[in-house]
Amino acid sequence: MKIADSTVLVTGANRGIGKALVEEALRRGAKRIYAGARQAYAHADRRVTPLILDITDAERIRAAVEKVDALDILINNAGISVQNDLSDRAALERLLAVNLFGTYDVTQAFLPVLTRSRTAIVNILSLASIAAVPFDPLYSISKAAPFSLSQSLRALLAGKGVSVHIVLPGPIDTDMTRGLDIPKASPESTARAIFDGVEKGEEEIFPDPMSEAIAEGWRNSALKELERQFAAYVDQTPVKSKAQ
Ligand SMILES: NC(=O)c1ccc[n+]([C@@H]2O[C@H](COP(=O)([O-])OP(=O)(O)OC[C@H]3O[C@@H](n4cnc5c(N)ncnc54)[C@H](OP(=O)(O)O)[C@@H]3O)[C@@H](O)[C@H]2O)c1
Numbered sequence: 001m002k003i004a005d006s007t008v009l010v011t012g013a014n015r016g017i018g019k020a021l022v023e024e025a026l027r028r029g030a031k032r033i034y035a036g037a038r039q040a041y042a043h044a045d046r047r048v049t050p051l052i053l054d055i056t057d058a059e060r061i062r063a064a065v066e067k068v069d070a071l072d073i074l075i076n077n078a079g080i081s082v083q084n085d086l087s088d089r090a091a092l093e094r095l096l097a098v099n100l101f102g103t104y105d106v107t108q109a110f111l112p113v114l115t116r117s118r119t120a121i122v123n124i125l126s127l128a129s130i131a132a133v134p135f136d137p138l139y140s141i142s143k144a145a146p147f148s149l150s151q152s153l154r155a156l157l158a159g160k161g162v163s164v165h166i167v168l169p170g171p172i173d174t175d176m177t178r179g180l181d182i183p184k185a186s187p188e189s190t191a192r193a194i195f196d197g198v199e200k201g202e203e204e205i206f207p208d209p210m211s212e213a214i215a216e217g218w219r220n221s222a223l224k225e226l227e228r229q230f231a232a233y234v235d236q237t238p239v240k241s242k243a244q
Contacts, residue, residue, distance in 0.1 A: 001120045001163065003195050004029035007071050011036040011055055011106060012078030016174035017124060020187035021075060022048060024195055034068055036078065055102030061109045071113045073198070076103045076146075077124040081176050084138040095142035103146045107153065118161040122198055123150045127170050127211055130218075154203065155231035165203060167194055170210030185209060 008025045012018040013035035025033050026045055035041055036053035043050065053064045055078050080098045084091040107121060114121065127133075129147035132140040147166060154164035171177050173184035185208035197205030204224075206215040218224060 001073065001118075001198055001201065003073075003199065005031045006073055007032045007034070007068075008073045008075065009034040009036060009051070009068065009071055009110070010075045010077055011053060011102075013037050014039065014041050016176065017169075017172060017187045017190055018075075018077040020191035021077060021194065024188070024191035028195060034064075034071075036064065053106075055106050056097050058105065061105055065109050065113070068110070068113060070116070071110060071119065072117070073120045073122060074107065074110050074114060075122040075124065076106055078102060079124065079143075079176075081136065081139050084136070086137045088138065092138045092141065095138050096145070099139075099142035100145045100149070104149060107149075114162050115157070115160045120163045120165060120198060121150075121153065121157075122165045122167060122194065122205075124167045124169070124194075125150070127168050127214075129166075129168060130223075151227055151231075155234045158231070158234075163201065163203075165198055165205055167197070167205045167207060168211050169206075170208050172208060183210075 003025055008030050010018050010021045010025070010033065013022050014037040022033055022035050022043070026047060030047065033048045034051050035043060035048050036051045038052070038054045040052065041050040051064045051067060052060060054060050078098065080095060082091050082094060084095070103123060123146055125147050126143040128136065128140040129143040132144070150164050150166045157164060169190060171180060171182055171184040172190050173186055177184055190207045193207035194205055197207065204218060206212045206218070
């Protein structure tokens with residue numbers, strides 16, 4: 001998958017990692033970038049097409065799909081983090097509405113466009129997807145569920161030419177981590193590492209120094225091996241030949 005000449009859609013494109021992904025896709029020669037944002041959004045580069053897209057709003061998602069004729073890379077980046085503790089069920093629902101159901105709904109809605117050719121789905125998850133961060137337990141739950149979703153999508157869509165990339169960042173210097181006094185990577189270096197990983201076909205992308213430290217261990221882990229074993233059960237016969 002090359003970024004040059006591709007058509008990319010980024011959700012949550014107006015700030016943070018999403019904004020950096022838009023700039024990096026432009027730098028790498030993307031043909032067209034659909035920049036999803038909840039509010040009106042403008043960009044000086046004519047290759048950027050703003051899309052009003054609240055990923056929790058079914059009507060907005062439907063309207064966005066109608067505006068996109070072709071798509072090579074869908075980047076599910078939009079996400080939230082809210083102050084929470086484990087007893088706060090309402091906070092969990094708010095987190096799941098965006099981080100799980102928003103990602104799920106956008107992906108399902110764009111699948112018909114994505115399965116027309118060789119394409120990629122890139123889900124921006126978190127190290128908290130694979131190991132709960134106990135001071136942020138509900139965010140961890142809301143990022144673990146789309147990890148499972150992404151693994152299933154990967155196996156189910158492989159036969160249709162759609163690759164699924166899971167991005168597992170550590171702390172990145174955006175509004176989301178403003179109150180955290182720990183070393184953070186820049187959104188720009190994170191965006192570069194994400195597209196490098198997509199171009200190299202990496203299934204899991206570890207885009208910053210903290211996450212990079214566990215990359216090799218993850219790729220050789222029993223969990224990764226188990227994912228491959230489960231995926232092998234999926235009938236990957238292309239739909240076309242099944243119909244014959
Ligand atoms: N920063 C980190 O350390 C870190 C680490 C691991 C993973 N991540 C993940 O990386 C992704 C981007 O995070 P970030 O750090 O760039 O955060 P951020 O600066 O807070 O930006 C979040 C983006 O998501 C958008 N968004 C939130 N709810 C939305 C909705 N319902 N519909 C559409 N867009 C929505 C926001 O739009 P508005 O401006 O309209 O609110 C904003 O563009 C998230 O999925 C996050 O969980 C971040």
